Amino acid sequence: MKINENFLKLKENYLFAEVGRKTAAYRAAHPGKEVIRLSIGDVTLPLAPAVIAAMHKAVDDMAKKETFKGYGPDATCYGYDALLDSILSSYARKGVQLGKGEVFISDGAKSDCGNILDIFSAENTVLIPDPVYPAYFDVNVMAGRNIVFAAATEENGFLPMPDESVKADIIYICSPNNPTGAAYTKTQLKAWVDYAKEQNAVILYDAAYEYFVTDESLARSIYQVEGAKEVAIELCSYSKTAGFTGVRCGYTVVPEALVRGGVSLNRLWARRQSTKFNGTSYITQMGAAAVFTEEGERQIDENINYYRNNAKIITSCLDGLGVSYTGGKNSPYIWMTCPHGMTSWEFFDYLLENANVVGTPGSGFGNNGEGFFRLTAFGTEENTREACARMTALLKN
Amino acid sequence: MKINENFLKLKENYLFAEVGRKTAAYRAAHPGKEVIRLSIGDVTLPLAPAVIAAMHKAVDDMAKKETFKGYGPDATCYGYDALLDSILSSYARKGVQLGKGEVFISDGAKSDCGNILDIFSAENTVLIPDPVYPAYFDVNVMAGRNIVFAAATEENGFLPMPDESVKADIIYICSPNNPTGAAYTKTQLKAWVDYAKEQNAVILYDAAYEYFVTDESLARSIYQVEGAKEVAIELCSYSKTAGFTGVRCGYTVVPEALVRGGVSLNRLWARRQSTKFNGTSYITQMGAAAVFTEEGERQIDENINYYRNNAKIITSCLDGLGVSYTGGKNSPYIWMTCPHGMTSWEFFDYLLENANVVGTPGSGFGNNGEGFFRLTAFGTEENTREACARMTALLKN
Numbered sequence: 001m002k003i004n005e006n007f008l009k010l011k012e013n014y015l016f017a018e019v020g021r022k023t024a025a026y027r028a029a030h031p032g033k034e035v036i037r038l039s040i041g042d043v044t045l046p047l048a049p050a051v052i053a054a055m056h057k058a059v060d061d062m063a064k065k066e067t068f069k070g071y072g073p074d075a076t077c078y079g080y081d082a083l084l085d086s087i088l089s090s091y092a093r094k095g096v097q098l099g100k101g102e103v104f105i106s107d108g109a110k111s112d113c114g115n116i117l118d119i120f121s122a123e124n125t126v127l128i129p130d131p132v133y134p135a136y137f138d139v140n141v142m143a144g145r146n147i148v149f150a151a152a153t154e155e156n157g158f159l160p161m162p163d164e165s166v167k168a169d170i171i172y173i174c175s176p177n178n179p180t181g182a183a184y185t186k187t188q189l190k191a192w193v194d195y196a197k198e199q200n201a202v203i204l205y206d207a208a209y210e211y212f213v214t215d216e217s218l219a220r221s222i223y224q225v226e227g228a229k230e231v232a233i234e235l236c237s238y239s240k241t242a243g244f245t246g247v248r249c250g251y252t253v254v255p256e257a258l259v260r261g262g263v264s265l266n267r268l269w270a271r272r273q274s275t276k277f278n279g280t281s282y283i284t285q286m287g288a289a290a291v292f293t294e295e296g297e298r299q300i301d302e303n304i305n306y307y308r309n310n311a312k313i314i315t316s317c318l319d320g321l322g323v324s325y326t327g328g329k330n331s332p333y334i335w336m337t338c339p340h341g342m343t344s345w346e347f348f349d350y351l352l353e354n355a356n357v358v359g360t361p362g363s364g365f366g367n368n369g370e371g372f373f374r375l376t377a378f379g380t381e382e383n384t385r386e387a388c389a390r391m392t393a394l395l396k397n
Numbered sequence: 398m399k400i401n402e403n404f405l406k407l408k409e410n411y412l413f414a415e416v417g418r419k420t421a422a423y424r425a426a427h428p429g430k431e432v433i434r435l436s437i438g439d440v441t442l443p444l445a446p447a448v449i450a451a452m453h454k455a456v457d458d459m460a461k462k463e464t465f466k467g468y469g470p471d472a473t474c475y476g477y478d479a480l481l482d483s484i485l486s487s488y489a490r491k492g493v494q495l496g497k498g499e500v501f502i503s504d505g506a507k508s509d510c511g512n513i514l515d516i517f518s519a520e521n522t523v524l525i526p527d528p529v530y531p532a533y534f535d536v537n538v539m540a541g542r543n544i545v546f547a548a549a550t551e552e553n554g555f556l557p558m559p560d561e562s563v564k565a566d567i568i569y570i571c572s573p574n575n576p577t578g579a580a581y582t583k584t585q586l587k588a589w590v591d592y593a594k595e596q597n598a599v600i601l602y603d604a605a606y607e608y609f610v611t612d613e614s615l616a617r618s619i620y621q622v623e624g625a626k627e628v629a630i631e632l633c634s635y636s637k638t639a640g641f642t643g644v645r646c647g648y649t650v651v652p653e654a655l656v657r658g659g660v661s662l663n664r665l666w667a668r669r670q671s672t673k674f675n676g677t678s679y680i681t682q683m684g685a686a687a688v689f690t691e692e693g694e695r696q697i698d699e700n701i702n703y704y705r706n707n708a709k710i711i712t713s714c715l716d717g718l719g720v721s722y723t724g725g726k727n728s729p730y731i732w733m734t735c736p737h738g739m740t741s742w743e744f745f746d747y748l749l750e751n752a753n754v755v756g757t758p759g760s761g762f763g764n765n766g767e768g769f770f771r772l773t774a775f776g777t778e779e780n781t782r783e784a785c786a787r788m789t790a791l792l793k794n
Contacts, residue, residue, distance in 0.1 A: 001566040001599050001657055002518035007665050014671045042467035052460040055680070059456060062643070063449040065777075070439035070642040107504050107645070107675075114673035115512075118539060121399035138672045142515060169398040202398050245467040246459070246679040248504070260398055268404050274414060275535045276511035278504075282643040283452070284678055380462075 006144045015134045015364035016040050022348070023358050030356075036387045038314075038375045039358040041178070041332065043243040045306060047287070048299035051242060054290035058283040072279035078270075079105030079251075083285045086292040087251055096223040102255050102266065104273055105280050105288075109208050109237035109250040113172075114139035115276070116204060116233060116252065119268040120170060127168035129160055131179055131365030131372070133206070136172045145170075151368050158182040158326050158335065162195035171196060173222070174206040176213060179365045179374040180335040181327015183218045189225045196231040202258070202265070203232040208250075211241040211304060213330045229255035233265070240332060240378075242291045242300050249280055249288045307332050310384040311377035317388035321395050332377040335362070339395055347373050355390035403541045412531045412761035413437050419745070420755050433784045435711075435772045436755040438575065438729065440640040442703060445696035447687040448639060455683035469676035475667075476502030476648075480682045483689040484648055493620040499652050499663065501670055502677050502685075506605050506634035506647040510569075511536035512673070513601060513630060513649065516665040517567060524565035526557055528576055528762030528769070530603070533569045542567075548765050555579040555723050555732065559592035568593060570619070571603040573610060576762045576771040577732040578724015580615045586622045593628040599655070599662070600629040605647075608638040608701060610727045626652035630662070637729060637775075639688045639697050646677055646685045704729050707781040708774035714785035718792050729774040732759070736792055744770050752787035 019039050027035055047055075061067035078084065084100050091098050106112050117139060126140045130149040140147055148168060150160035158180035173192060176183035184192075196203050205222040213220050222228045234253040238244035254266040290296045315328040318336055325336040338347040344361035351357050351373075362372030379387070416436050424432055444452075458464035469476065481497050488495050503509050514536060523537045527546040537544055545565060547557035555577035570589060573580035581589075593600050602619040610617050619625045631650040635641035651663040687693045712725040715733055722733040735744040741758035748754050748770075759769030776784070 001597055002520055003657055003660055003662070003665060004516050004518050007516065007668060008660070010668060014668070017671060040468065044462070044465070044467070046462050046465040047459045049460070052456060055456045055459075056453060059449060059452045059680075062444045062452075063446070065441070065443050068441070068443040068640075068643075070441070070640075071437065072643065107677075110675040111673060119401055119404065121401050123399055135672055142669070142672070200398055243465075243467075246465075246469065246676075248675065248678045260400055263400050263405070265400070268400060271404060271407060272539070275532055275539070276508060278507040278645065279643075280504075281645045281678055281681055283456075283680060 004142065006142050009141050010138055014138065015360070018364070019348075019358065019360055023352065026352055033356045035352070035356045035358060036379065036383045037358045038379050038384070038387055039360045041240065041376045041378055042245050043240065043378045044380050045243055045303045047243055047247070048291070048296055048303065050290040050293060050296040050299055051287045055283050055287040058286035062282065069282040072282070078103065079280065080282070080285050080289070083289040086289050090292045091221065091223070094220050094224060096221050098223070098253060099256065102253055104252045104254065104269060105285060106250050106252060106273075106277070107248040107280050108239065109206065109235045109252075110135060112235050112250060112252045113204065113206060115272065116235075116269065117143055118272050118276070119265060120202075124169035125167060127166065127171045129172065129174070129177070130367055131362060131369030132172065133174055133178045134365060137366070149366070152177070152180060152182070153368055159184055159188060161188065162191055164195070168199055169201050171201050171203045172206065173203055174208070175219065176209040176327070176331035177333075178209065179333055179360065179362065179369065181331035181333040182335075183213060183215075183330045185217045186219045186225055189219050189222055189228075193222070193225050193228050193231055197227065200260070201231065202260070205232050205234045207234055208237040209240055209331055210236070211300075212308070212332055215330050218330055223253070223255075229257040231258070233258065238288050238291060241304075242288070243303060244288070247284055247287060249284050306381065307377045310379060310381055313381070313384050313388055314375055314377065317392055321392060323395070328377070334375045334377070336373050336375065338362070338371050338373050341371075344370055344373055351391070351394070355387070355394045357387045357390055401539065403539050406538050407535055412757070415761070416745075416755065416757055420749065423749055430753045432749070432753045432755060433776065433780045434755045435776050435781070435784055436757045438637065438773050438775055439642050440637065440775045441777050442640055442700045444640055444644070444684070445688070445693055445700065447690060447693040447696055448684045451687035452680055452684040455680040459679065466679040469679070475500065476677060477679070477682050477686070480686040483686050487689045488618065488620070491617050491621060493618050495620070495650060496653065499650055501649045501651065501666060502682060503647050503649060503670075503674070504645040504677050505636065506603065506632045506649070507532060509632050509647060509649045510601065510603060512669065513632070513666065514540055515669045515673070516662060517599075521566035522564060524563065524568045526569065526571070526574070527764055528759060528766030529569065530571055530575045531762060534763070546763070549574070549577060549579070550765055556581055556585060558585065559588055561592070565596055566598050568598050568600045569603065570600055571605070572616065573606040573724070573728035573730070575606065576730055576757065576759065576766065578728035578730040579732075580610060580612075580727045582614045583616045583622055586616050586619055586625075590619070590622050590625050590628055594624065597657070598628070599657070600625075602629050602631045604631055605634040606637055606728055607633070609705070609729055612727050615727055620650070620652075626654040628655070630655065635685050635688060638701075639685070640700060641685070644681055644684060646681050703778065704774045707776060707778055710778070710781050710785055711772055711774065714789055718789060720792070725774070731772045731774070733770050733772065735759075735768050735770050738768075741767055741770055748788070748791070752784070752791045754784045754787055
């Protein structure tokens with residue numbers, strides 16, 4: 001038996017696991033210290049009341065023979081109508097018309113952004129922004145694909161644009177971006193759609209943070225850009241929109257118009273999901289279906305505004321310190337320059353040891369992340385204020 | 398961009414999707430007929446009260462800031478302690494001692510039995526019983542692996558034993574078997590463990606139906622066999638044990654002792670899961686943790702006995718008709734010989750059209766399944782009795 005040798009090319013620890021390990025080690029060595037985590041993008045507010053009510057009802061359904069639900073609808077990969085309909089309506093409000101068979105419910109965008117690769121040849125070249133969410137890189141290393149990078153730098157506002165001289169088959173775009181918080185305008189995305197079309201490439205568009213976008217010029221879905229349905233798969237998540245990090249629900253859109261060499265990618269993904277997946281929990285799906293109701297949206301808007309306010313607290317703090325950053329607007333992430341020329345991990349250790357605040361080292365997101373540091377707005381307001389006070393005290397000179 | 402051409406080698410429809418399509422077409426053409434499905438292995442009894450109570454409590458936890466749960470414990474692939482502890486205790490009652498880091502919680506055994514392949518080279522040769530659960534075959538075709546078969550026939554009681562002349566790297570075993578209902582004794586499994594050791598192979602042991610085993614000589618876990626921890630990964634599911642087909646929870650055991658070429662397969666799977674998966678719903682995990690409590694076990698035993706009784710109704714019916722079969726004891730599946738020399742799909746159509754009963758054609762599980770037909774005990778007692786009455790009326794001559 002041969003193992004998949006590509007795994008040996010991966011670094012031992014996944015970024016967030018390494019941050020967790022270092023944090024745990026510090027806590028164990030300093031039991032009296034109150035460590036504040038503004039690192040992993042985990043939410044802190046409870047689920048919206050509309051979601052809770054829908055989930056209780058779904059649990060009750062599972063208790064009675066008459067309403068019990070086993071495997072999902074025959075094509076389990078598509079999910080329950082109540083959820084699909086609410087997703088289609090939500091897209092329609094963004095000006096995007098989709099068909100029910102184009103949306104696949106899953107246990108989260110993280111699963112999908114790796115699993116989707118099953119439908120592509122291992123021989124493809126993958127274009128990945130640098131820095132970016134590390135899973136994009138790792139899942140392609142595991143599959144042995146050739147990887148090229150699009151540099152996201154201060155010079156381009158952390159929004160790389162297509163380079164015609166670079167050949168790519170699969171293109172990952174995350175907007176609003178994790179970790180930089182930068183978000184593409186519809187006009188910028190149009191350039192990526194055109195580039196993908198020329199290259200006969202497919203864009204994997206991670207829209208996990210779209211709900212934070214308020215600026216009308218920025219895209220909330222790549223399908224707001226003309227021609228995108230012929231080149232793009234969109235990965236969406238309830239994690240940040242509705243606090244579902246512990247509930248696990250996402251959805252992936254594979255348009256019918258996305259055809260390569262006469263083969264429908266929608267059919268390939270349907271085949272993958274019906275063979276290697278068995279649907280998302282009924283209870284989870286019913287909770288998710290409550291998110292885009294009128295009541296649900298009002299409640300999650302409140303939550304998102306709470307996090308937006310946290311982002312403002314952090315950016316005001318950095319403004320006061322004269323530290324440069326991107327994000328914090330149209331995004332829950334703030335991407336700051338490490339002070340005093342420190343490297344990302346140096347600043348991680350410095351901040352952990354001297355302010356007991358945990359962030360995420362920018363270098364963990366790619367080489368161009370070196371010298372940067374990611375803070376998230378997903379903490380509690382109290383902790384965010386306290387972390388900022390500690391950072392101000394530490395860095396004000 | 399190149400698609401994964403291996404997908405084009407798959408048949409268009411996954412077996413159960415094809416059964417569903419044919420059934421739906423018949424229903425649409427004959428709206429007055431009451432069709433009974435004894436085909437897909439979906440359960441019909443509601444969740445146990447202990448599970449329901451635990452899930453309501455978990456939903457309430459998600460409603461309050463103090464008890465809200467986001468991403469799982471740092472190594473999300475391992476799951477919550479309450480669930481892991483209950484799984485370890487359940488194993489201990491079967492005489493198997495496992496460590497907490499050896500158990501990985503997932504959204505179901507179906508996901509795991511495909512995803513686990515990520516850690517193996519595409520160059521391995523896979524040994525798959527024929528007939529067997531079709532996903533084993535399909536997921537390996539998708540990855541382009543060489544596949545060899547172990548023939549399960551009437552002659553060997555549908556329990557193929559190792560053939561020393563066959564070289565294999567990965568070996569799928571499902572016991573009690575889907576679809577034949579046949580189950581290996583511990584002594585028989587020992588031969589497979591020894592064979593795997595000689596071949597330096599890894600066994601993927603699907604124990605989804607272990608809870609149906611009552612005969613003490615039969616294995617409920619491959620780890621009841623000496624030496625198995627060095628060669629076997631075990632895939633387990635709450636779907637059939639506790640009616641979780643719509644809830645989605647399973648667990649996969651990768652023992653620390655499973656090392657190949659100095660590489661721990663436990664670490665590889667941990668890396669795969671922490672990169673391409675983000676844990677199982679907290680609510681689901683809390684429900685699953687209630688399954689192996691004293692109260693939970695008493696309640697699910699009642700449900701399993703209800704299905705066992707259905708199996709007895711079906712086997713009594715077949716006994717009365719003089720139709721030969723395996724399974725129905727230590728298994729929820731009954732694997733019958735198609736009457737009058739019909740092929741599997743001929744009998745499927747015959748039974749659907751003349752008795753309005755849906756089963757699963759044996760040939761869909763492999764070439765050796767031709768001429769056989771799978772019925773399941775997971776229906777309601779009322780439907781099972783009615784289906785048997787119709788089959789008796791149809792086949793008694």
